[in-house]
Amino acid sequence: MKITGKAHRFNPNDDINTDYIISGRYKFKIDDMAELAKHAMEDISPQFASSVRVGDFIVAGTNFGCGSSREQAPRALKAAGVSVVLAKSFARIFYRSSFNIGLPLIECDTDWIKDGENLVIDLDGGTVTSADSGSSVKVVPIPSTMQILLNDGGLIPHIKKHGGFLLE
């Protein structure tokens, strides 16, 4: 399967925490993810919510999603239209939560990707390629457990389908 989208990069590049993804001053009072999405990434990129288009990618450095366990973080990104987050590494809670709610994460070298670059992710071939420059890198394969959750539409649909965990 191939997914195409445009890259959104941020400053800082590393350690983008869940407070930056969706601030506590919104997430504690807004329970509607579409509303919350209007404030996604606001503290480090006020223009992100208005510029992101359905299918776009977030691209970051190391430890993306560190900090708070707020599941509103992956949910707000998904509601904003983000289809995949690519990063050099992810924080643990964000990693699980994203797959749980059906937002795929891709681990790969991201240093070469520019803000606004058009990318093609080939999930079967395991590559990310720039449609602009032709540059390409291999991605870390999505672990089979996470792939199972994605295929089932997330953790809760997985449990409804199997009556428990069927992860291997």
Added chain:
Amino acid sequence: MGQTIAEKVLTAHSGKDCHAGDLTVASVDFCMSQDGTSTMMIRELENLGFVAPKTSKGMTVVIDHNSPCPSVDVAKIHSKIREFAKTNSIPVLDVGEGVCHQVVPESGKVLPGDLVVGADSHTCTYGALNACSTGLGSADVAAAAFTGKLWFKVPQSIAITVEGGFGNGVSAKDLVLSVIGSVRADGATYRSIEFKGEAIDALDMDGRMTVANMAVEMGAKFCPFGFDKKTKEWFASIGQSVPGGVASDVSASFEKALYFDASELVPKVAKPHGVDNVCNVSELSGVEIQQVFLGTCTNGRLGDLRAAAELLKGRHVKKGLRFIVAPASRLIYLKAMDAGIVSELLKSGALFVTPGCGPCVGTHAGIPSDGENVLSTANRNFKGRMGNNKGVSIYLASPLTAAATALNGTITDPREVI
């Protein structure tokens, strides 16, 4: 092959021998959520047809992050949580009881060797009680409550040995900030950290909770401390008789071993806007501070309040500086009152807010103004964390450094004023 605490606890909860890297489905003893994460969990539970938690000791919901309620929007969320809890007979620790990571341990629901999950990243705090405890998103906690189980990847463990004794003016917070500054924000991702050594043995339960609380700031999954006389005594103090706990085997395999010397530690501060951006307090001497916050699941316990009160006894905080105190629980508030700590702090110029999260997460009870500097005993200093992203800088430090800074109105090494 020997096992670490994480491997032993996951083995005991999954009925198969677990070693780092294995995938396992383990039974969960207890789970919790708080008012910022509960509505998503409730939606998932309703979707699953939830009747009652299958975790062996049930679940608790704590209303602490916006407590008491600051707005009509939040009131709707609180009301939904209370209704769900009432319908399903789930205990609620409601506004005023305290911050989740103090009131859950006080409730006696977490015992040595337990496997606990919570919809709050600082659930790793219960590691201080010799438990394996971790924060997760709302869907994972809903899954644990609904099935009584959850899947885990058995983590690698890191051993951190701390020898030597703490010097005057140096505390558990300075230790954990030093460790985070060294390991960095992603240095223990997906790992279980086991602290040991004479300095760790010397820490009381308040100090151990401070250290375990901040393990997630290095990315850690668990932070189980060993079981000793102090653990046993702490459980006795909450009316629980606990015979023993879980220890790692001498032959257990650790991914790496780190060493710190407590006697070489000095007061530390995490500078804006990263928890691993750590330096000595003395390097920031003179930085003006407009608000000091003493409290949170990291440093709102009795020993923390006492340390600040002793430093400030007979003195007054800098005129114009706001010194906000949030005791971690109602019980701690009462104990601090009985010990005269509350009156000392009030006389020194402190103001008290409701036991709970206080202004830590930017929802209420002390949102800083544009351009202000805040020194806080909390665990996060991200840009905008306290509710205002316009030029606000948050410095993290110990209760003693907080008190010394409140006294002078500038960042102050507590050893200068003790």
